[in-house]
Amino acid sequence: MVRHKFHPALLGICALLVTLPVLAHHSFQAEFDANKAVTLKGTISKIDWINPHIYFYLDVKDDDGKVTNWTLESIPTGFMHRAGLTRDDFNIGDNIAVLAYRAKDGTRAFAWLQELTFANGRKVAFGANRPVARPEDPPSK
Amino acid sequence: MNSRFFGQRAAIAACGVLCLFAMRAGAQVDRATVTHGPAAAAEIKAAAAKPTPRASDGHPDLTGYWDFPQPPVSEHTKDGVIYATPFLPGQNAVGQIQGDPNPPPYKPELLAKVKELAKNQTHADPAYHCKPLGVPRVGPPRQVVQTPKLIIFFYQVDIGEGDQSGIGVRLIPTDGRPHRKDVDPMYFGDSVGHWEGETLVVDVNHLTDDTWLGISGYFHSSALHVVERYTRKGNTLTYEATVEDPQVLTKPWIMPPQTVRLEDGMVVEQPPCEERDEQHLVNDDHHTRDY
Numbered sequence: 001m002v003r004h005k006f007h008p009a010l011l012g013i014c015a016l017l018v019t020l021p022v023l024a025h026h027s028f029q030a031e032f033d034a035n036k037a038v039t040l041k042g043t044i045s046k047i048d049w050i051n052p053h054i055y056f057y058l059d060v061k062d063d064d065g066k067v068t069n070w071t072l073e074s075i076p077t078g079f080m081h082r083a084g085l086t087r088d089d090f091n092i093g094d095n096i097a098v099l100a101y102r103a104k105d106g107t108r109a110f111a112w113l114q115e116l117t118f119a120n121g122r123k124v125a126f127g128a129n130r131p132v133a134r135p136e137d138p139p140s141k
Numbered sequence: 142m143n144s145r146f147f148g149q150r151a152a153i154a155a156c157g158v159l160c161l162f163a164m165r166a167g168a169q170v171d172r173a174t175v176t177h178g179p180a181a182a183a184e185i186k187a188a189a190a191k192p193t194p195r196a197s198d199g200h201p202d203l204t205g206y207w208d209f210p211q212p213p214v215s216e217h218t219k220d221g222v223i224y225a226t227p228f229l230p231g232q233n234a235v236g237q238i239q240g241d242p243n244p245p246p247y248k249p250e251l252l253a254k255v256k257e258l259a260k261n262q263t264h265a266d267p268a269y270h271c272k273p274l275g276v277p278r279v280g281p282p283r284q285v286v287q288t289p290k291l292i293i294f295f296y297q298v299d300i301g302e303g304d305q306s307g308i309g310v311r312l313i314p315t316d317g318r319p320h321r322k323d324v325d326p327m328y329f330g331d332s333v334g335h336w337e338g339e340t341l342v343v344d345v346n347h348l349t350d351d352t353w354l355g356i357s358g359y360f361h362s363s364a365l366h367v368v369e370r371y372t373r374k375g376n377t378l379t380y381e382a383t384v385e386d387p388q389v390l391t392k393p394w395i396m397p398p399q400t401v402r403l404e405d406g407m408v409v410e411q412p413p414c415e416e417r418d419e420q421h422l423v424n425d426d427h428h429t430r431d432y
Binding site for chain 1: 222417
């Protein structure tokens with residue numbers, strides 16, 4: 001095996017193009033639509049703390065009092081740990097506000113969890129490279 | 142097309158030229174650098190300059206917790222917002238990763254199959270569906286316990302693909318025993334190790350064909366045979382693997398090396414892995430870095 005020394009910057013730049021270790025399960029764009037944001041306020045009803053994605057379930061009450069249980073897909077548990085968050089940071093019954101992106105396949109009440117704000121104002125953003133839009137897009141009834 | 146998008150494209154083109162240059166020189170880019178950039182390379186270099194601890198038998202002591210350098214968590218809390226992502230805002234790499242400068246040398250008649258599998262990765266890759274990454278794709282162990290005649294590797298796969306429930310364990314006897322004959326083909330296979338100077342050399346066979354060598358459709362047969370080399374230098378551990386599979390490759394493939402750094406940690410049990418996305422995918426896009 002022939003090896004040469006390279007300037008560190010060259011290594012870093014080349015790093016963008018070589019095969020990366022598996023860092024991601026699937027493409028965001030293959031499943032969710034960044035143009036279909038939805039803001040929700042509700043109560044965490046269930047958490048599936050699993051890989052490759054954590055799932056939060058959120059009971060959201062509309063203006064007529066009807067409750068829809070949303071499924072919100074999130075990041076892997078390891079990524080959560082690296083951000084200093086564990087399962088104990090989330091509780092069933094927590095009232096939260098979220099910004100989410102709907103599934104492209106039309107599955108109702110299923111979306112990617114982009115931002116989560118706890119009742120005390122603590123905010124967590126999941127996946128930092130997408131625009132943080134705040135359109136008024138109420139959940140469908 | 143905004144200026145930022147154009148800038149990204151220009152950067153990609155520049156990278157391509159530079160990478161072609163590197164490829165012509167036969168460069169092997171260490172995966173630690175690939176993952177975390179020049180800052181990680183500097184951290185690896187500093188760690189490698191430390192003394193190399195030795196076991197009572199004089200061999201380098203691989204015992205410890207090893208990981209790729211990670212961006213500090215504190216940088217994830219800018220503006221009072223916790224960014225629960227390994228990538229900082231505005232610093233994400235380009236999405237689709239293409240142009241592997243060091244692909245396995247597949248037989249010409251199999252290249253079309255590799256290409257098709259790569260396109261179909263979200264359906265065809267065993268690791269996508271929570272199967273273990275296996276040897277050699279799993280890379281270096283996260284933690285090692287070394288004794289004179291038995292070395293134990295622990296794996297904590299928590300990267301969003303090939304995630305493994307619980308803790309992965311490999312036992313590497315170094316007492317001169319031969320390979321077992323009473324085992325089934327498995328993801329970690331059967332390993333026997335010996336020391337060659339400063340390097341632990343591990344011969345692995347009995348590997349299942351239910352793994353890939355890499356995410357880009359790199360399938361293999363059950364004839365897979367891997368020779369791994371683990372070299373501790375200071376507080377770094379470099380993983381190298383030579384892959385032989387005469388059924389699909391024209392010659393042995395040398396994977397890009399991966400160097401991890403000694404850290405103060407301990408593996409933790411991972412939750413179950415359960416794939417639920419395939420049914421919702423609307424196209425074949427895959428392995429971007431934005432989840």
